[in-house]
Amino acid sequence: RKEVEQDPGPFNVPEGATVAFNCTYSNSASQSFFWYRQDCRKEPKLLMSVYSSGNEDGRFTAQLNRASQYISLLIRDSKLSDSATYLCVVRDFNKFYFGSGTKLNVKP
């Protein structure tokens, strides 16, 4: 079983749509949680950390459910520039575990 699992997509949505990604993790003792964005042939870049109380950064909202071992990312009012692969990342002590990513295509 993989430590972090994501739906690979792709999610094809029109501009202005709201889209949600989900991610599950296997280790209930995991300490920290993040969403990264990766553009084609580029390095991953931190989008936002995920806190138990939920957190928002502009059009992006992240949620963590420790009981269900589930992380989500909601993108409102999608822009063309949001097209990328979104990686769910979990930190266990000194190691980071990456999901394989969910690809988002935002279309005009």
Place this chain on the structure above:
Amino acid sequence: DGGITQSPKYLFRKEGQNVTLSCEQNLNHDAMYWYRQDPGQGLRLIYYSQIVNDFQKGDIAEGYSVSREKKESFPLTVTSAQKNPTAFYLCASSLRDRTDTQYFGPGTRLTVL
């Protein structure tokens, strides 16, 4: 500017040759990591180091070697024993604080001819 640099950006190697990928950071991070990414795949951990002169194998260490002689530097050698080395190699660093995230370099794209 603080950050992580990797060189070269593109690297071509003949089969049977060893090659060393550079990774340098000026973020004063203790921990450094090497990952491999294949097309359409997630990141897989090759090696990581929490402190100078110490490092641990990740999930796919066979055919790779590393050193950590300085806090700022964590070079990766891809040896001829690595059967399928063509991939995108990413170096990352973080604080040892368990709440901190990782920061990535721009990557090196290695192609074996």
